[in-house]
Amino acid sequence: MKKFIKKNKKKIKKTIKLGxxxxxxxxxxxxxxxFFS
Structure with a gap:
């Protein structure tokens, strides 16, 4: 699991930023x- 997180840290950060x-x-x-309604 730790290896997975380390490998996908950039992807996770990108996903969080996108979110x-x-x-x-x-x-x-x-x-x-x-405001307009």
């Missing part, structure tokens, strides 16, 4: 939507 970006975009979209 955060998606959450930010969705959050902004919701904010804009509630």
């Amino acid at each position: 955060k970006d998606i959450i930010n975009v969705v959050g902004n979209a919701i904010r804009i939507f509630t």
Whole structure:
């Protein structure tokens, strides 16, 4: 398991970053939507 994490650390970091970006975009979209409605 440790070897797996070490090998895929970059992938995991990228996935987390992507997830955060998606959450930010969705959050902004919701904010804009509630602002205009």
